[in-house]
Amino acid sequence: MTRRRVAILGSTGSIGTQALDVVARFPERFEVVGLAAGRNRALLEQQATTFQPRVATTAADGPDGLMQVAIASGADVVLAATDGAVAFDAVFAAVERGIDVAVANKELVVAAGELLVAAAARGGARLLPVDSEHSAIFQSLLGEAPASVEGIVLTASGGPFRQASGAEIAAATLERALAHPTWRMGTKNTIDSATLMNKGLEVIEAARLFELPGERVHVAVHPQSIAHGFVLFRDGSVKGQLAAPDMRLPIGFALAFPDRLPAAPGGVSADVLQALGGRCDAADLRYDFERPDLTRFPALGLAYRALARGGIAPAALSAANEVAVGAFVEGRIGFAGIPRIIEAVMEALPARELSLAAVRDADREARRRAAGLVEEKGMSC
Numbered sequence: 375m376t377r378r379r380v381a382i383l384g385s386t387g388s389i390g391t392q393a394l395d396v397v398a399r400f401p402e403r404f405e406v407v408g409l410a411a412g413r414n415r416a417l418l419e420q421q422a423t424t425f426q427p428r429v430a431t432t433a434a435d436g437p438d439g440l441m442q443v444a445i446a447s448g449a450d451v452v453l454a455a456t457d458g459a460v461a462f463d464a465v466f467a468a469v470e471r472g473i474d475v476a477v478a479n480k481e482l483v484v485a486a487g488e489l490l491v492a493a494a495a496r497g498g499a500r501l502l503p504v505d506s507e508h509s510a511i512f513q514s515l516l517g518e519a520p521a522s523v524e525g526i527v528l529t530a531s532g533g534p535f536r537q538a539s540g541a542e543i544a545a546a547t548l549e550r551a552l553a554h555p556t557w558r559m560g561t562k563n564t565i566d567s568a569t570l571m572n573k574g575l576e577v578i579e580a581a582r583l584f585e586l587p588g589e590r591v592h593v594a595v596h597p598q599s600i601a602h603g604f605v606l607f608r609d610g611s612v613k614g615q616l617a618a619p620d621m622r623l624p625i626g627f628a629l630a631f632p633d634r635l636p637a638a639p640g641g642v643s644a645d646v647l648q649a650l651g652g653r654c655d656a657a658d659l660r661y662d663f664e665r666p667d668l669t670r671f672p673a674l675g676l677a678y679r680a681l682a683r684g685g686i687a688p689a690a691l692s693a694a695n696e697v698a699v700g701a702f703v704e705g706r707i708g709f710a711g712i713p714r715i716i717e718a719v720m721e722a723l724p725a726r727e728l729s730l731a732a733v734r735d736a737d738r739e740a741r742r743r744a745a746g747l748v749e750e751k752g753m754s755c
Contacts, residue, residue, distance in 0.1 A: 381408030384455035408447030476628035478504035485689035487582025509624035510603030510615035525590035574677020686736035694719035697744035
C-alpha cells in the first residue's frame, strides 16, 4: 500500500493534534511530510521528533513557512486546521497545484469559499470537509445527482446555553461558555458553539462547498450530537450520517478518502449502536431535534444575513466575530457583546464584489472596526 503523504497547517491545535492521533494509528497508510504550528514550539518539536516530517515551521517563519509545508513538502493532502486568514495563500497555492485539501478552517471557506471552490476545480484538487456536519453531508451525497437534492440539514448541539434564558446568556461567564456538553474543541470554536456562530459559519461554508443557496441550508438543534447532518431529496427521501461525537472520525474520513479507516480498538462505540437501535434498551432510544432560537442566539441570524448579502459580507462577519470572541475571552466585553459588535461591523462596511483582494481588505477593515468598538464600548456591550 502506498502511504498517503499528509501535511498539517495548525498541527498543535485541537484538530491538528487529533489528526496526528489518527495518523499514528495507521503508520502503514499515512506519512507526515509537513507540520506548521503557531507559537507552541515545544509541542511542534515533540511532533517533529515523533513523525519526522520533511518540513516543520512555526508562526515565526511567517506566511512562507505555511507555504513550504503546503506545497514544498510533497504532500498528497493538506489538512487546513488553522484559525482565521493566516493560511489563505498556502491553501490556495495547494489547490491550484492539484493538491487535495482537507478543510477544517471555517473562516477560509466562509470568507473566500466561492473563490476556493473555483480554484480547486481549475487545479483538479478535491476539497474534503472535516467539520462533522459537512462530512455528514459529503458522505450522504456520494453517488447522488445534484439535481435530486432539495436541501440539507446541519445539526447543532445547542452548546452550553441551549436551555438558558436570554438574561442568563447575556450574563454568561467565560467558564460557563467553555463548558461544552459534547465536543472537545479549541477555545475559539467552543465560544462559537455557545453563541451558535459556529453553526452560522457552517451554514455559509455548506452553501459554498455544496453550491446551494442559503434558503436550502437548514439547522436543527440535536443535543445528543449523534446525527450530524441530513440530505433532503426531491422524492421525499432523507439520507443522513450518524456517528459518535468524535472529531477523529471525520478527520480520518477526509485523510483516507475514499477509504474508510477501521474503528479504534473496541469496535463501534455504544453511542453509535444506540443511535442505530442495537444492543440497548429501547427506553434509551431518544434523539431530539429542535428549531434554533434566533432571538436568544442572534449570531446565527447574522450569518444567514451575511450569506444573503454575499460579496465580502461573510468575510466581514467572520473577521469581526474572531475579534469579538477574543475580546470576550480576554474579559474586555460581555458575552452579549459578541453579536452586537459583529452586527455593527457588518452594517458599517460597504458592499463590494467578491475577489481575493476584496476579501483581504474586508478582513482587515472588519478587524479594525471591531477592535475599535471593543475599545469604545468595552463591557457596556
